[in-house]
Amino acid sequence: MTEILVVDDSKVMRDMIVACLRAIPDTCFSHASSGLEAIERLSLATFDLLVLDLNMPDIGGVEVLEFVRAQDTLRALPVLIVTTRGDDQSRERVLQAGATAFLAKPFTPDSIIAEVRAILADRAEHVA
Amino acid sequence: MTGTADLKEFIAAYLIEAEEHLTVANTQLLAIESAQRNGDTNPRGLRETFRSLHTIKGLSAMVGIEPVVAIAHRMENFLRDSDRSGSALPQPAIDALLRGVRAIEQRIAALARGDIAAAPSEELLAALDSLGLSAAPVARAPTSVLDLDPELLAKLAPFEVDQLLRGIATGARALRAEFSPSPERAAQGLTINSVRERIAKVADIVRVLPRAVPVAPGAPGGLCFILILLTRATDEAIAEAVGLGSLNVQGIARDSPTKAVVPDLAPSIDAELDGVDDGRIDTHSRRGVVRVDVSRLDDAMEGLSALIVTRYRLARSIAALTEHGVNTRELSGIMNDNARQLRDLRAAIVRVRMVPVNELLERIPLLVRGLRRATNRSVRLELEGGDAELDKSVSERLFPVIVHLVRNAVDHAIETPDERLRRGKPEEGLLRITCGARSNTRLEITVSDDGRGIDRAAVAAKAGRPAPDDDAGLLELLCIPGLSTRDIVTTTSGRGMGMEIVKRTIVDELGGELELHSQFGQGTTFTLRVPLTISIVDAFSFECSDQRFVVPVTMVEEIIEVDSNALVQVPANEDGSPAVDMISRRGVAVPMIQLWQVFHLQAGKKPPRKAIVVRRAGAPVAFAVDRMLGQQEVVIRPMNDALVRAPGVSGATDLGDGRPTLVLDLVALSASLNTSSQPLARAR
Amino acid sequence: MKLHVLFTLAGVEYALPFDSVLQMEGYAGATLVPGAPAYVDGIVTVRGMVVPVLDLRTRFGLPRAEIGLDTRIIVAECSGRVVALRVDSAREVLKLDIEKNQPAPSIVSERSSGFVHAVHALGKRLLLLIDLPKLLGENSHDLPHALPHADGTTRFQLPS
Secondary structure, three states: OEEEEEEOOOHHHHHHHHHHHOOOOOEEEEEEOOHHHHHHHHHHOOOOEEEEEOOOOOOOHHHHHHHHHHOOOOOOOOEEEEEOOOOHHHHHHHHHOOOOEEEEOOOOHHHHHHHHHHHHHHHHHHHO | OOOOOOHHHHHHHHHHHHHHHHHHHHHHHHHHHHHHHOOOOOHHHHHHHHHHHHHHHHHHHHHOOHHHHHHHHHHHHHHHHHHHHOOOOOHHHHHHHHHHHHHHHHHHHHHHHOOOOOOOOHHHHHHHHOOOOOOOOOOOOOOOOEOOOHHHHHHOOHHHHHHHHHHHHOOOEEEEEEEOOOHHHHHOOOOHHHHHHHHOOOEEEEEEEEEEOOOEOOEOOOEEEEEEEEEOOOHHHHHHHHOOOOOEEEEOEOOOHHHHHOOOOOOOHHHHHHOOOOOOOOOOOOOOOOOOOHHHHHHHHHHHHHHHHHHHHHHHHHHHHHHOOOOOHHHHHHHHHHHHHHHHHHHHHHHHHEEEHHHHHOOHHHHHHHHHHHHOOOEEEEEEOOOOEEEHHHHHHHHHHHHHHHHHHHHHHOOOHHHHHHOOOOOOEEEEEEEEEOOOOEEEEEEEEOOOOOOHHHHHHHHOOOOOOOHHHHHHHHOOOOOOOHHHHHHHOOOOOOHHHHHHHHHHHOOOEEEEEEEOOOEEEEEEEEEOOOOEEEEEEEEEOOEEEEEEHHHEEEEEEOOHHHEEEEOOOOOOOOOEEEEEEOOEEEEEEEHHHHOOOOOOOOOOOEEEEEEEOOEEEEEEEOEEEEEEEEEOEOOOOHHHOOOOEEEEEEOOOOOEEEEEOHHHHHHHHOHHHOHHHHHO | OEEEEEEEEOOEEEEEEHHHEEEEEEOOOOEOOOOOOOOEEEEEEEOOEEEEEEEHHHHOOOOOOOOOOOOEEEEEEEOOEEEEEEEOEOOOEEEEOHHHOEEOOHHHHHHOOOOEEEEEEEOOEEEEEEOHHHHOOOOHHHOOOOOEOOOOOEOOOOOO
8 A cells, every 4th residue: 555645735726636646556645734844744754756836834835845854764765746936946956955866847647647657656666 | 738828827826825914914014014013023913924925926927027027026125125134114114115015006906908918117116125124123032031042042033033932921831732743643634734724723832843853653744843831721721722632731930030031022912912903804714725716606506596596486387287187296205305505506606705804804904004104194994804704796886885884984984183181182093893683684884984974964955855853864865975074074074975875885785774874074984785695585476465575583572473363543643654553462563564555556356364573773664465475595686777766676586587576674664664764855 | 390388268258379388287286375466376386386376356456256077276487587378278289370470459458468479370269379477567667566466455565
């Protein structure tokens, strides 16, 4: 079972992401509506993938990413950043902060499925 | 898992969320404007606004609403730049941003109606594109006053540091509290979200920072949250609010002689943190709130009504069985349980339909702002809301009425600043709107201004009637259909137009009351009283001249026995209105009215044995009826058609026999019997 | 060609556009509403709505009739208002070629208080077409503020 934590302060956005990713078999979803809540969840349970929005109250996605990468236990956690800033500069910045992949809004169901499948396949290879 | 998701299915949910973000944007922009009027910036508000627009843009892009994306994108860019530079928003920028919000609102509303969202005008887009930032970003305040780890300090934004410094200077305590999440605490309901909510009640949270810590029994997740707070509460009080025996709390204000270096402070921290200014209502936290389509609630109510009617039919069938000698004891017991369950379910649904009264008032500041500019008046708005909640459908009908009264007040009643000065009034006019629960069934709303007041003579002349004696008479004149006093703006405060609609909504549709108090030259107050819910009430059923009626229990003060020997008759009036008897009730004389007479029904064979006592305007009035039948919950259905509008009838219900039974508003009926409220009838 | 509902009053046939009709029901009487005009029998519940019943005989100045097996109420909608019209019988629904409508002769429209706005000849039958808005009193002066009742008295009316 692939445990996916979806983090976005918009409930509609989270629901849309889950609706898209349900097409991937054996997936199970948790929600968090802020960066702080996401960090809390990550400290208490294990996840296989973090889908993270950059723009959130209290603590932005980049900060969450930096925090996550700084923990030994979370260093290898795949993180897919989803954001409206699709420009190359943002992409660079996010990848440098340690994101595994980057997807710009708006995205189609097919594109987010493709990204996630690629990430999970990669991970399976590395773990194996 | 079949097929790919269709994101268009999310449009309904998107519309609801977009509306919420638009409300936040409106509120924050107004807060920024008013803070800046006091010479202050509102960086938190700016960030909130930015985030709202950013979210709207993202969601709109996902569901494919290009026009909204175009508007939101420009607004978001400008807001991001402003946020970074820390500067104030120039007035033209605020105006343009509010226009942008309005443009998005219009498109959201169109989509909700099933129309398409129109492309935004080139002019609006150009206006948003050309927004410029103002100069002079806020200077970073010295941080030598704060005793905090450098790495944490580096994470604080300039305005947060500012906030701390101001807080300290006004005597608040600056603290850091620590919270480590764990499975046990989560099971007790302590998560970072709940902790934040609880602390927010006793302190202002400046920032929450996550920090990795070595894994330990107290921090099994290797995580600790550091909350930077400003408060006047004690450490114990804070711990208690959170629900922990003790909380790791440390002060972070350095006792330092260099305090003198603290920069020149703007208005007190209380004003900045409360942000209540210019009548803005604090939007209450939306965490844990589900926005539901009202039609779904209506469906639920319909279903419940059907359940209640069915239950009564069951009860009657059981009664019939009992009469035939069948042992129905167990059945009756089950029916009682069922009754209680229905009552509970009803209460739960009614609670869901209730919306806070403040929601009604939320939009008013924006409306007044627009009116101020359009009419060039100087108006101060005071809003007094309250904890009351009212049924969503009542709230929806009330809003246009309040808008109408506010428009009239600002547009016509309140004089220009010059004229006000000439009359010895303060230059700024006052518009005050209050909203509070009058009893547990009625809500009272007042809209008052200190403007011109209404010129009775002029209104009467326009209506072609004699000048009214009192405010009640004046109100009736104003509500005459088609009476337009728009062309006599200066003498009549222009309230003629549309007052008929106000009355129709409040009195006829909602079964409420409308009152007017006006003093020429001084000001006018409109008072609206409306029922809080319009659906299910507890009612007494009774019989009068072989016809059944019900009256809501909350309206009834007492039900008394009538001893016909103890009645004293008052001689009938010449105008043919019903004769009134007096009855003694615990030593006090109470007027008693024969209901059958008022309703022109046949007199009963025997004199009425019971009377229902209600209180109107402080005085008790009794209505004599033949006999009381019982008490039950009834679903009130409105009877709005002009053909069946009658004084004292507030709707109809079904007592289980499929035929409508009239629901009486005896308070309104007694009001209508008061001779002073019949001038129109006499004038004919 | 437009679908119409046909009904009778005192032997005369009338027609109403079908798209204004919500439903047709049998009639067993209405709950009296005090203060309503004489031509309003009272209220009934239809589809969960409380609907006033207009007795068309009284409205047209015809003598009242007892409720019979054929008595029907036609629940009609007009400008958002829903009203039930009580008629002697209502059995047919027909397509009429409205091009063939002729304006009502003045004596007909006068006697029916202007509620009939056209006539339609269908073979040997003459159908009178009802002006529904006029019937329901859509113009404000038609609305009952102090309408006299059949017995000449003015019912108790609050300026409403």
